[in-house]
Amino acid sequence: MLHMLKKSFQVRPQLALALLALVATSASARDWQVDAAKSTLTFKGSYQGESFDGKFKKFDAAISYDEADLAKAKFDVKVDVASIDTASDERDDSLKGDEFFDPKKFPQAHFVTTAFAKGADGAVGAQGTLTIRDQSKPVTLKVKFAANGDKATLDVDTTLKRLDFGLGVSKDWVDVGADVPVHGHLVLTGK
Template sequence: MTTTSTTLPALTPGTWVIDTTHSAVAFSVRHLVVSKVRGTFDEFSGTITVGEDGTASVEAEISVDSINTKNEQRDGHIKSADFFDAEKFPKATFKSTDIRAKGSDFVLVGDFSLHGVTRPIELNLEFNGVNPGMGNGPVAGFEATTVINRRDFDISIDMPLEGGGAVVGDKITLTIEIEAGLQA
């Protein structure tokens, strides 16, 4: 695990575990050029490890088979070899390599692996603060966003439209909302 160069304010040293009940991993992608399909990944996990010096590292894992676009037929197609090939590549992972301040927010940099390909990505990270929690210890909140290109991860299915454009766009917007609890 790589430690980062910027400290996150108010985070007690230790391991903060993502509370999947109060967190979400969502995406959107252009559909038929004129609209967007939105969905979530319902199974994911991750940790934020904060050192005594305040530096932090992040590791996360997403089960790509847990995709949910509210359309079973589309979900099945996305899980197929045309897109995720979820049987061969069941997980997407993220490991941070750096974190840096950007005004009052941060940029979280790391290696993202999807579909057997690992590429560096940057997420715009908003730190929402720490709350004492409800009897189980403190919780911290974060929101992160980024745009990736599916072709960078060898998801290159072409479904061109007769009048130009494609059924599915190349750019995927990821929005991650996290509540993490400090482990005792």
Template sequence: MNRFFRRSILTASVAASLFAGVAHAQVDLSKSKVTATSKQMNVPVDGTFKKFTAQLDFDPAKPAAGSAKLSIDTASYDLGDESYNQQVRGKDWFNTAQFPNATFVSSAIAPAGGNQFKVSGTLTIKGKSENVTVPVTVTQQGATQTFDGTLPIKRSQFDIGLGEWKDTSVVADEVLIKFHLVDARK
């Protein structure tokens, strides 16, 4: 398989984890974005998840009372080429037929200074669950809050990239899930 495809698969893994991010109220999907960046032969490859849902409750004055539950449609991962997208949906990568969603459910939100917060919870991809902590920056402009962060994960922890793709010398094990979530309050 070519280099672009391998990077794309890894990016898909990261994107799934990115939904482990934090948000407030309803997420405005038209303004929000979740990407996964992987490296194939040390060249960054980005992919975007086009479909996700979120149930969020966050008040920066009371972060411990907040919660986040996110679900991402792993079949919506887009690398910009349909043949690569189809490969990412296969058993060696996301196995979307058996595992159509990746999820994050928060267990704690703690202040980390200024507009920074640490959101802890369980990230589940391909039936594998890991406890993670996501650093999140919350920005308020008027009534709108945005949540930005990056979560590094290891694709091997979630069985993303099996068979010939298990070798991390071509597609790196680390994937960066980046998110920009905008609340939809009017």
């Protein structure tokens, strides 16, 4: 009998360790490393009816994502707004001015998710809060995620209302388009 009790105590610590390992691996979504050289954050704008393309050259994204368990997924993206590039120095200077991004006062835009939801069509939406300047607003991103082993791509799309974020609110900027489509394409490697 004593021998059986000793054996029981020896098995239980192993069982406890196995349960702890299972809980630890299921407690969070898979973390992904962003390949900054292959990833892009772009937008489309317009001024006086003429469209232009833009991008942010510097951004950092912490991505945890598991399409099988969206409750544990999280995006946390910080954008260096001074890195804006629209292929026009004059336009870039205006966008870096105090009526638009004003990076001296507000150096980063920040998006962090609050929830993910799968629609009836199977498409995933990432709901979160976007802060630009001193304005924080709810934003939903359309998510397309494709994984192949330790490699993946993440594409997100949304359309922002620039006035919601205090960008170009004076009458001097009425010729700037109100809607700004944004697209992120991230190339990821599993951690």
